[in-house]
Amino acid sequence: xxxxxxxxxxxxxxxxxxxxxxxxxxxxxxxxxxxxxxxxxxxxxxxxxxxxxxxxxxxxxxxxxxxxxxxxxxxxxxxxxxxxxxxxxxxxxxxxxxxxxxxxxxxxxxxxxxxxxxxxxxxxxxxxxxxxxxxxxxxxxxxxxxxxxxxxxxxxxxxxxxxxxxxxxxxxxxxxxxxxxxxxxxxxxxxxxxxxxxxxxxxxxxxxxxxxxxxxxxxxxxxxxxxxxxxxxxxxxxxxxxxxxxxxxxxxxxxxxxxxxxxxxxxxxxxxxxxxxxxxxxxxxxxxxxxxxxxxxxxxxxxxxxxxxxxxxxxxxxxxxxxxxxxxxxxxxxxxxxxxxxxxxxxxxxxxxxxxxxxxxxxxxxxxxxxxxxxxxxxxxxxxxxxxxxxxxxxxxxxxxxxxxxxxxxxxxxxxxxxxxxxxxxxxxxxxxxxxxxxxxxxxxxxxxxxxxxxxxxxxxxxxxxxxxxxxxxxxxxxxxxxxx
Amino acid sequence: xxxxxxxxxxxxxxxxxxxxxxxxxxxxxxxxxxxxxxxxxxxxxxxxxxxxxxxxxxxxxxxxxxxxxxxxxxxxxxxxxxxxxxxxxxxxxxxxxxxxxxxxxxxxxxxxxxxxxxxxxxxxxxxxxxxxxxxxxxxxxxxxxxxxxxxxxxxxxxxxxxxxxxxxxxxxxxxxxxxxxxxxxxxxxxxxxxxxxxxxxxxxxxxxxxxxxxxxxxxxxxxxxxxxxxxxxxxxxxxxxxxxxxxxxxxxxxxxxxxxxxxxxxxxxxxxxxxxxxxxxxxxxxxxxxxxxxxxxxxxxxxxxxxxxxxxxxxxxxxxxxxxxxxxxxxxxxxxxxxxxxxxxxxxxxxxxxxxxxxxxxxxxxxxxxxxxxxxxxxxxxxxxxxxxxxxxxxxxxxxxxxxxxxxxxxxxxxxxxxxxxxxxxxxxxxxxxxxxxxxxxxxxxxxxxxxxxxxxxxxxxxxxxxxxxxxxxxxxxxxxxxxxxxxxxxxxxxxxxxxxxxxxxxx
Numbered sequence: 001x002x003x004x005x006x007x008x009x010x011x012x013x014x015x016x017x018x019x020x021x022x023x024x025x026x027x028x029x030x031x032x033x034x035x036x037x038x039x040x041x042x043x044x045x046x047x048x049x050x051x052x053x054x055x056x057x058x059x060x061x062x063x064x065x066x067x068x069x070x071x072x073x074x075x076x077x078x079x080x081x082x083x084x085x086x087x088x089x090x091x092x093x094x095x096x097x098x099x100x101x102x103x104x105x106x107x108x109x110x111x112x113x114x115x116x117x118x119x120x121x122x123x124x125x126x127x128x129x130x131x132x133x134x135x136x137x138x139x140x141x142x143x144x145x146x147x148x149x150x151x152x153x154x155x156x157x158x159x160x161x162x163x164x165x166x167x168x169x170x171x172x173x174x175x176x177x178x179x180x181x182x183x184x185x186x187x188x189x190x191x192x193x194x195x196x197x198x199x200x201x202x203x204x205x206x207x208x209x210x211x212x213x214x215x216x217x218x219x220x221x222x223x224x225x226x227x228x229x230x231x232x233x234x235x236x237x238x239x240x241x242x243x244x245x246x247x248x249x250x251x252x253x254x255x256x257x258x259x260x261x262x263x264x265x266x267x268x269x270x271x272x273x274x275x276x277x278x279x280x281x282x283x284x285x286x287x288x289x290x291x292x293x294x295x296x297x298x299x300x301x302x303x304x305x306x307x308x309x310x311x312x313x314x315x316x317x318x319x320x321x322x323x324x325x326x327x328x329x330x331x332x333x334x335x336x337x338x339x340x341x342x343x344x345x346x347x348x349x350x351x352x353x354x355x356x357x358x359x360x361x362x363x364x365x366x367x368x369x370x371x372x373x374x375x376x377x378x379x380x381x382x383x384x385x386x387x388x389x390x391x392x393x394x395x396x397x398x399x400x401x402x403x404x405x406x407x408x409x410x411x412x413x414x415x416x417x418x419x420x421x422x423x424x425x426x427x428x429x430x431x432x433x434x435x436x437x438x439x440x441x442x443x444x445x446x447x448x449x450x451x452x453x454x455x456x457x458x459x460x461x462x463x464x465x466x467x468x469x470x471x472x473x474x475x476x477x478x479x480x481x482x483x484x485x
Numbered sequence: 486x487x488x489x490x491x492x493x494x495x496x497x498x499x500x501x502x503x504x505x506x507x508x509x510x511x512x513x514x515x516x517x518x519x520x521x522x523x524x525x526x527x528x529x530x531x532x533x534x535x536x537x538x539x540x541x542x543x544x545x546x547x548x549x550x551x552x553x554x555x556x557x558x559x560x561x562x563x564x565x566x567x568x569x570x571x572x573x574x575x576x577x578x579x580x581x582x583x584x585x586x587x588x589x590x591x592x593x594x595x596x597x598x599x600x601x602x603x604x605x606x607x608x609x610x611x612x613x614x615x616x617x618x619x620x621x622x623x624x625x626x627x628x629x630x631x632x633x634x635x636x637x638x639x640x641x642x643x644x645x646x647x648x649x650x651x652x653x654x655x656x657x658x659x660x661x662x663x664x665x666x667x668x669x670x671x672x673x674x675x676x677x678x679x680x681x682x683x684x685x686x687x688x689x690x691x692x693x694x695x696x697x698x699x700x701x702x703x704x705x706x707x708x709x710x711x712x713x714x715x716x717x718x719x720x721x722x723x724x725x726x727x728x729x730x731x732x733x734x735x736x737x738x739x740x741x742x743x744x745x746x747x748x749x750x751x752x753x754x755x756x757x758x759x760x761x762x763x764x765x766x767x768x769x770x771x772x773x774x775x776x777x778x779x780x781x782x783x784x785x786x787x788x789x790x791x792x793x794x795x796x797x798x799x800x801x802x803x804x805x806x807x808x809x810x811x812x813x814x815x816x817x818x819x820x821x822x823x824x825x826x827x828x829x830x831x832x833x834x835x836x837x838x839x840x841x842x843x844x845x846x847x848x849x850x851x852x853x854x855x856x857x858x859x860x861x862x863x864x865x866x867x868x869x870x871x872x873x874x875x876x877x878x879x880x881x882x883x884x885x886x887x888x889x890x891x892x893x894x895x896x897x898x899x900x901x902x903x904x905x906x907x908x909x910x911x912x913x914x915x916x917x918x919x920x921x922x923x924x925x926x927x928x929x930x931x932x933x934x935x936x937x938x939x940x941x942x943x944x945x946x947x948x949x950x951x952x953x954x955x956x957x958x959x960x961x962x963x964x965x966x967x968x969x970x971x972x973x974x975x976x977x978x979x980x981x982x983x984x985x986x987x988x989x990x991x992x993x
Contacts, residue, residue, distance in 0.1 A: 386622055387615040396611065397550065399655070404663045416656065423652040427645060430625060434637065438629045474547045481549050 009059055009068060012051040012076060013114050019044020020107035027100010034096075037103045038087045038454065045084050045110065052076045064121035064182040070483035072118045075248050078334050079113040082241040085341045085462060088454035089233040092348050096231060102142055106237060109135030113245040120256070122171045122181040125249055129167070129209065132242060133160050139234035140226050152229030156238075159212060159222040167209025173202030174257075183257035191260040195272045203258055203274050207281075210253075213246035214311040215304075217285040227304035232351065235300065236344035239307055240337035247333040251318050251326050254278070265319055266410025279319045279414055285312030286421035293428050299347055299357050302428060303340065306383060309425060310336050313418055317398050320405035327480045328394075328401040334476065335382070335390035335469050342462035343379040345455050346372050362432065364441020371456070373436050375463040382466045384429040385422050390469035395422065397477070487527045488542050488556050490520045490566060491606065494573075494599035501592045513577045513591035517598065521570025528563055528981075535560040536984035538608060538671055546612075551668055557608035559988070560981035561805050565605045565732055568812035571967050572724030573598040575816055576717035578960030579824045583631070583715075590631055594717055596623035601725045605732060610658050610668040613737065617654070617729060621647045624710075624718070624726065631715040633827070634773075639713025643722075646696055646706035650730070653693030660686045661741060673741050674990055680744050687745025691738035691753070697730025699786040700753075701760030707786075708779030716823030719775070723782045723815030728808045731789045735801070735989075739793065743991040746796065751884075754794035758887045758894070760787035765897035769904065774826065774833040777905045778818045781861060784898055785811040785869075791887060792876035798986055800879025803872055805982045806975060810860075810868035810968065817857040817964040824957060825850040826909065829950040835905065839912035849953040851910040853961045858906045860968045862899045868968045871975035 007014065023041050027033040052073050059068040087103060096102050112132030119125050137160065141153020175181055177199055178189035193199070208219065215223040227235045254262075254274050263273015270276045289309030296302035314336070317329030347357050349372055354361040366373035382389035399418060402411045469476055497516025501509055533539050535558070542556040576594065583590050596619070603616030621644055628640035662668055664686075665676045678686070692700070699707045707727070711719045739746045761784050768780035785807065792804025825847060827833050844851040860867035863874075873895070880888050971978055986992070 381622060387619050392615065392618065393547075396614075396655075396659070400550075400659045400662055403659045409660070409663070415659065419652040419655055423645075423649055426648045427641070430641065430644060434629055434641075437626060438637065474549070477547060478549055 006061065006066075009055065009061060009066060012048040012055070012080075013111050013118075015044060015048040015051055016080075016107050016111050016114070019048070020104045020111070023100055023107065024104040025100075027098060027104065033098075033100040033103075034091055037100050038091050041087045041103045041107055042084050044107070045080050045087070049077050049080050052080070062121075064119065064184065065124045066118055067120045068118065069485075071248075071485075074479060074483045075117045075244065075330070076114050078337075079117060079241050079245055080110060082244065082337055082341060083107070083110040083113075083237070085338070085458055086233050086237045086240070088458045089236060089341075089345055089348055092352055092452055092455045093231050093233060096143065097145075102139070102231075102233075105135050105138050105142075106233070109139065109237065110241065113241050116245040116249050120183045120252060122174065122183070122186075122253075122257075125253070126164075126168060126171060128245075128249075129213070130164060132245070133164060136160075136234070136238055136242060139237060140230040142234060143231045146229070148225075148229030149231060150229075152226045155222045156226045156230075159219075163209045163212035163219065166205045170202045170205030170207070170209070173198060174206065177202060183252060186257040187259045190258065193260070195261050195263070199261065200272065203261065204277060206253065207250075207274060207277060210246055210250040211281055214243055214250070214314070215285075215308050216281045216311045216315065217288040217308055220285070220289070220308045220311075223307060224301050224304040227307070228298055228300040228357075232344055232348035236341045239303070239340045239344065243307075243311070244333050244337045247314060247318070247329055251329060254318060255321055255326060262321060264406070264410070265414065266406040266408075267413045269407070269410055275319050275321065278315050279411075282312040282315035282319060283414060283417045285309060285315070286418055290421045290424040294424065296428070297359050299359060299362065299432060300344075302432065303343060303347075306425060306428070307340070309421055310383070312421070313395065313398060316402040316411075316414060316418055319414065320402040320411065322401075322405065323481070323484050325401045325405055327477070327484055328398040330480050331473070331477050332394040332398050334480075335394050335466065338462055338465050338469075339379045339382045339391065342375065342459055342466065343383070345459045345462065346376045346379065349455060349459075359432065359435050362435045363439035365436040367441050372459070375459045376436060377433055378463045378466055380429045380433055382470065384426045386426075388467070388470045390466045390473070393470055393473040393477075397473075487523060487533070487558055487563075487566070488606065490523050490570075490602040491556075491599055493519045493523065494595050494602060498592050498595035498599060501588050501595065504588075506587050509587040509591050510577065510581055510583070513580075513595060514574070516595060517570065517573035517577050520598065520602065521567070521574055524563065524566040524570050527558070528567060533558050535563060535981050537988050538562075538674075538985075540608060540671070541606075546609075551666075552611045553609050553669065554612060555609040555669060556606045557671070558606060560983070560985035561732070561735070562605045564805055564809050564978050564982055565728055566602060568728065568809045568967075569598060569601050569605065569725050571963060572720055572812055572816045575820065575960035575964050576720040576724070578956040578963075579720065579820045580715070580717040581954065581956040582824075582828065583717075586630065590627070590715075590717075593623040593627045594721065596620070597627070597721050597725065601729055604729050608670045610661060610670060610673070610737065613670075613733065614654060614658055617733060618651050620726060620729065621651065624722070627718045627721075628710065628714045632713040632718065633715070634712055635709070636713040639709045643706045643710035643713075646703065650693045650696030650703075653689050653696075654733075655693075657686050657690030657693060657738070660689075661737075665741075670736065670740070676741075678742060678744075683742040683745030684748055687738055687742035688749050690742070691734050691746075691749070694730045694734040694738060695753075695790065698727055698734060698790060699730075699760070699783045700790055701756050701763055701783070701787070704760060704764065704783045707783050708776050711779035711782065711819065712773060712775040716820060716828070719779075719819040719823055720816040723778075723819055724812040727782065727786055727815075728812055731786065731793070731804070731808055734790075735793055735804070739991050740989050746991050750794045750796055754791055754880075754884050754887055757787045757790035757794055758890050760784065760790065761891055762894040762897065765894050765901060768901040769897060771901075772835055774822045774835060774838065774905060774909060775819070777835075777901060778815070778822055781818070781898065781901065782811070782815050784894070785815065785861070787894075788873055788876050788891075791880055791891065795876070795879040795883040796991060797879050797882055798983060798992065799875055800883065801986045801989070801992075802979055802982045803875030803877075803879055805986065806868070806875060806971070806978060807872035809978060810872040810971060813964050813967045813971075814857055814860045814867075814869055817853065817961065817968070818861060820957075820960060820964070821850055821854045821857060825853070825953060835908040839908045842912075844910040846950045847953060849958065849961075853965065854906060854910060856965050856968075858902045860972070862902050863895060866969070866972050868971035868975070871972055875975075875979075
């Protein structure tokens, strides 16, 4: 294994790092970083996507530290695409003082995403998590003039570092039990072994770190403040890319690494293992997220609680396990991420025009900007799971996978909870749409100049993706299924 | 060819968003008419086998999950396509005066219509569910933006009820899909589901769909929603949307789970009879004309459910005929109440209307309402009679007791219909001209600048109201023609419905 070969296989990551450095330089040298930075970043990431496409279809370096497989490549592309969609939002954040640095940190976070997705070894996964986490802490706290941003960053950092500590401790226990950090080898070692208390502690502690990343209740407490206080692009990135990568890795860890200690979450037939743990997290997240979201008056906070609930739905696929369950999870989390970036883009435009993102800032948006209103309707209705949008198919796929999984439909209880949750959720999504479409615009609202060119293009594309994935889900679902071994 | 009903309607909806507002109503009218023309052409000259659910389009959609874009047609679907077309055209005609945000209005309206066409034609369970849920949101916006009394509450209530039903259906469909291993309705109709599954999946699926059909005690969305909706909205709700639930109950729940149906059908009959009598009794006490009609819709849909519960050819065919009949009559009643009366007098309070001597001021409206009331009461010669008598013949074979109770219910129906008719149009003396204090609490009455009730308490003077316009006459004429035609010659539809019903599995 020569370093040249390593460089070839890690070319996408390298390209993104170079792009990050280039943007940093631009930020330091010119005053036009707000325009040039995003362009260079988008070009660099697009180049990295090209590099991912050029990679060989299979490779495995250093016992799983860097694995190239169709699945990993597909999700590297999805994560990079999400980063591309996030970057244009930066140009509409006029308050940011150092856009060059901001974009550079965003790109470094993307490298963290790629490392996470591209690794099947616990230590490397941990490094990816930390790289991602540190970038996100900075991104969340970036708006130094805004006290909410500082609060968001601090909360995110405190919760995140605690969760990381748990994960590291869990990983060390797993390593102690199995003598290896490669997922496949762990899976082999654990096969046939009973679930000892030590192993159970190790598994639960490892899962806590991921429950934090995907904001599953009761590890969600950072989410509302981070979503509400952080600068819009940071919040969008936390809600999208970070979540997708976390689900990919979580799925790999539990299905490959902890596969033998699956346990069972079937009603009346629960068996100890990780699946009852995740099932409980899922049910709790769905109920808590949806019910608390009902009471929110700030749209970003509402999105945060709905994210908790959606994390719960997505966990259903992991609990169901198997190829079908995992592919349903991956489909759902990808479409969810796209939807949420779009929703945040709209929120960003509204915030720029009206100076806030409370519900009343949205009133009469349909009259003010029919375009934004229509896109917001697409995003929110997809989140609610209504056809013909991506969320509808995603939910069907996810819930049918969960229903199929348990022996004698044992996961019916979880599916019922999820359906009940999605019924509750329609109310708060509709309330936002009601404010947008039905309420009259306040007298004080001035007709703004609308979203700028970049965010307009982004929002249009994202809405189109949500619609297309709803009408032709085959385009993504087939790729995901084909990429799973 | 019949698949074009769907494409034309959605294409029309999209065109509406692009073209300027002046064309909106014309585009909507052309679209609705084209959709109806396609179904009518199929009805008369196409050689599709209407006795079976015959495939007319089948394209792989998501092969990985066994989903197909699969459309099929039989006599039941075709009957419902016809009533959809009729209700759509008349709804557009009765919305001719919508000016504010007209594009949006007709866009949502056409989405409801298109989604309904889709439900009636789907032969793939996922596709059916997609169209079924597609209708929910347009309804919400149609009511919340363009409605009247308490519109946001009514719209939200209706939407949440629909979505609650949708969640139950979702669960049922997943159970069917996972156990039956397919989403194709024709394949599933051959599949033997385990009795244990049928015993719980049937009620979940049936109840989920029946929420939209206004089954007691989950019917309360219907009166509130109807009252809150704009005229065209109530016409579509009564004319089409309630049929979606009844149709899907028949096509999916009953046809796939015959054993579950046998287990539960007595309970369905009980709920249906309670619905018929209860809603009629409640209608008798309403002060708002639209509430009267809203409850009458629930009562009439009770007949549909009773017909379905009989599980014999007569009852079920009668139920399908009643879906058609109520679609037409309900739309007509709401058109009179919403467009002809409310738009002109700005009140629907029976007490306030009683003093206005509307039969002089609006003779055409009075004529239409008399026809609609007669049809609604089940006077022979109108479609309501043909449908209800068929249902009762069917019910006699299965549940004789239900027929007796329903008979009493029909007296109540006649009573509230006549009461509404008299109070609205023919209360010539001033006996009730003094509006009761209770009715003054209604917001609509408060908003009235000068209550016409005081001006016109004498029978000679009739207040000046805008005359009935030509689009209204056309729409009312179409609906009246439909109810009369089917009433005088029900065989026309029954000949196509009955073979299709006989082909269904739960009868065997």
